[in-house]
Amino acid sequence: MLRTMQITSTAELEDLLGSPMPRAASKERSTLAQTDRDWLALSPFVLVGTSDADGNCDVSPKGDPPGFTHVIDERTIALPERPGNRRADSFHNILANPHVGLIFLIPGRRETLRINGRARLLTDAPWFSSMVVEGHRPILALVVDIDTIFFHCQKAFMRSNLWKPETWTPEDLPSHAKLIKSVLNTNESLEQLEEYYAEDRYSRGLYTS
Numbered sequence: 168m169l170r171t172m173q174i175t176s177t178a179e180l181e182d183l184l185g186s187p188m189p190r191a192a193s194k195e196r197s198t199l200a201q202t203d204r205d206w207l208a209l210s211p212f213v214l215v216g217t218s219d220a221d222g223n224c225d226v227s228p229k230g231d232p233p234g235f236t237h238v239i240d241e242r243t244i245a246l247p248e249r250p251g252n253r254r255a256d257s258f259h260n261i262l263a264n265p266h267v268g269l270i271f272l273i274p275g276r277r278e279t280l281r282i283n284g285r286a287r288l289l290t291d292a293p294w295f296s297s298m299v300v301e302g303h304r305p306i307l308a309l310v311v312d313i314d315t316i317f318f319h320c321q322k323a324f325m326r327s328n329l330w331k332p333e334t335w336t337p338e339d340l341p342s343h344a345k346l347i348k349s350v351l352n353t354n355e356s357l358e359q360l361e362e363y364y365a366e367d368r369y370s371r372g373l374y375t376s
Contacts, residue, residue, distance in 0.1 A: 195315040198241040203316060206280045208234045209273050213246065215309070216268035217260035217286075225256045236271070237294055242313050244282070245289075247298040247305035250376045257309075261286045267311055270319070275330050277321035284311040303374040 174180050186192075199207075212230045229246055237245040261267065265287065271280040289308050298305050328334040340346070344360035347353065353360065362368065 191320075194317045196317060197313060197315060199238065199244075199313070199316065203280060204238055206271060206273065207236045207238060207244070210234075210236065210271040210280070211274070212272045214270045214272075215246070215257050216270075217257045218264055218266070219260045220263040223260075225260055227257045231300060235298070235300075237297055237308075239294065239310070244311050244313070245292075245294065245298075246309040246311070247295075247300075248307035248309065249300075249303075249305065249374060250372060258288060258307075261288060261309070267309075269311065277324035277330070279319045281315075281317055281319050282311065282313055283315045284313045286311050301374050 174183065211233045212228065213236065215227045215229055216224065217227075218224045229249075231247065231249065235247060237247070239245055257267075265285040267284060267286040269282040269284075271282070287310050289310055290306065292308065295304055295308065298308065324330065341349070342361065342364070344357060344364045347360055347364075348357050355363070
């Protein structure tokens with residue numbers, strides 16, 4: 168019979184993992200350095216982690232042209248909201264619990280920039296005009312007051328070979344329409360879903376509802 172052993176204390180965890188290197192233990196900062204600004208200026212993609220008042224978690228991807236993150240000052244950044252599925256899970260969570268965790272990626276780079284802070288939602292500000300893409304101004308922005316910021320190491324990307332095209336096999340899974348049809352009881356036929364999610368059609372709704 169296989170045994171299951173669970174860690175139940177920080178002492179057990181630290182005994183198993185050991186202590187972090189001094190460089191890793193002291194890498195957190197509270198203000199944006201120029202290197203951080205340069206990273207944000209080149210990043211087209213961020214993962215936004217939130218949780219509600221009961222601790223139920225959500226991670227939402229956000230993407231736009233590189234530099235879409237607006238730097239307000241050394242302790243504050245803003246992310247524009249674009250049209251989506253209108254669930255707004257992250258935003259509902261933020262209204263109940265402002266704590267957020269962000270991971271910014273740059274394609275081809277194996278490090279990530281991590282920012283943790285407290286978020287709020289704004290429907291207008293003078294800098295909204297700098298977030299216009301294809302003539303469309305966001306109706307909402309997620310503003311994050313930074314608590315900690317640091318670069319995360321490369322090992323996860325090295326282990327996963329994430330940026331190596333020779334390891335990519337997207338054709339091993341069915342189309343998005345087939346995925347949707349396999350898990351949802353939709354009124355649309357598979358053919359209608361394939362038409363709806365066709366890239367040339369779907370891309371027309373990137374900046375308009």
